[in-house]
Amino acid sequence: xxxxxxxxxxxxxxxxxxxxxxxxxxxxxxxxxxxxxxxxxxxxxxxxxxxxxxxxxxxxxxxxxxxxxxxxxxxxxxxxxxxxxxxxxxxxxxxxxxxxxxxxxxxxxxxxxxxxxxxxxxxxxxxxxxxxxxxxxxxxxxxxxxxxxxxxxxxxxxxxxxxxxxxxxxxxxxxxxxxxxxxxxxxxxxxxxxxxxxxxxxxxxxxxxxxxxxxxxxxxx
Amino acid sequence: xxxxxxxxxxxxxxxxxxxxxxxxxxxxxxxxxxxxxxxxxxxxxxxxxxxxxxxxxxxxxxxxxxxxxxxxxxxxxxxxxxxxxxxxxxxxxxxxxxxxxxxxxxxxxxxxxxxxxxxxxxxxxxxxxxxxxxxxxxxxxxxxxxxxxxxxxxxxxxxxxxxxxxx
Numbered sequence: 001x002x003x004x005x006x007x008x009x010x011x012x013x014x015x016x017x018x019x020x021x022x023x024x025x026x027x028x029x030x031x032x033x034x035x036x037x038x039x040x041x042x043x044x045x046x047x048x049x050x051x052x053x054x055x056x057x058x059x060x061x062x063x064x065x066x067x068x069x070x071x072x073x074x075x076x077x078x079x080x081x082x083x084x085x086x087x088x089x090x091x092x093x094x095x096x097x098x099x100x101x102x103x104x105x106x107x108x109x110x111x112x113x114x115x116x117x118x119x120x121x122x123x124x125x126x127x128x129x130x131x132x133x134x135x136x137x138x139x140x141x142x143x144x145x146x147x148x149x150x151x152x153x154x155x156x157x158x159x160x161x162x163x164x165x166x167x168x169x170x171x172x173x174x175x176x177x178x179x180x181x182x183x184x185x186x187x188x189x190x191x192x193x194x195x196x197x198x199x200x201x202x203x204x205x206x207x208x209x210x211x212x213x214x215x216x217x218x219x220x221x
Numbered sequence: 222x223x224x225x226x227x228x229x230x231x232x233x234x235x236x237x238x239x240x241x242x243x244x245x246x247x248x249x250x251x252x253x254x255x256x257x258x259x260x261x262x263x264x265x266x267x268x269x270x271x272x273x274x275x276x277x278x279x280x281x282x283x284x285x286x287x288x289x290x291x292x293x294x295x296x297x298x299x300x301x302x303x304x305x306x307x308x309x310x311x312x313x314x315x316x317x318x319x320x321x322x323x324x325x326x327x328x329x330x331x332x333x334x335x336x337x338x339x340x341x342x343x344x345x346x347x348x349x350x351x352x353x354x355x356x357x358x359x360x361x362x363x364x365x366x367x368x369x370x371x372x373x374x375x376x377x378x379x380x381x382x383x384x385x386x387x388x
Binding site: 069073079080084085128130132164171175178182 | 340341343344349352353355356359360363364367368370371374375377378379380381382384385386
């Protein structure tokens, strides 16, 4: 299994080096903004699995989940500053929109980075549990399935393990980054920046919190 | 024989804010040796009707006499209609001595505290309990749902791994 993963990594690295410089640059910029892969040449299931493993980009569904979560959590401080700090919506509406968009972008980056760093650690931890589940499924299955060869069982374990690691890493990344962002926003706005004007307080606390969350997420790589 | 008074005027509020009640308290001491008569306190100049609404009491008061060594007090409740910096001037106190001469004095100077606007007052002093509860309610789905999803998968595969270890 390990040797197959090493060969897969080498294959992935050859594919990356083989692309033209201009296409790689354009794709990289597009992926970093929108967080999902551009359409790629048709790949086999194993190649797709290995590409998911070693690529930082995420599938479209996960990208949409990340963006929607980031947008919602970035908009939450607006409630605090409108109701508690008494910032008028019609006066500060444009500032609210711009700061929310900046925070959304930074939070999406943070989700992606933390997910990427957690995925392999979780996959290693889940190996025993997923193997037990797959063996249980094979044992409960019909006689035809019981004749499944070892290679197919290993493939199923690998696939299932990747799936579970992807799910747990995605949701833990969202939870961790949301909690950190909200905590930092409250601390900055009500303690550190409390003597500033309400507008400067909102700008400073929201953007700084998002920057810190994004910065810390790069460190986890 | 001397008739002499000492007057003080003071806010009874810690915070002065627009649309919030402001209580003014006046104290006139007769520190002389004779009775002061026809004592009048007048603070209408300091709190014009266009800027302050009288809720209870009056900005002017009259006392027939203040014996020597005694004092009288007067209070009025106002509601500021404006916000921002305001020059609080002393109240004017007039009284007559035993010869019938009218004498004028002024109450003590007040601190020129700014009058907070409604939004500024709410921002600093309102507890906002309902607003905080709503904020907690809004934060709950973005924290609880991802955590529970992760935790259910985590606990499921941890228990499977522990069972496999034991067997």
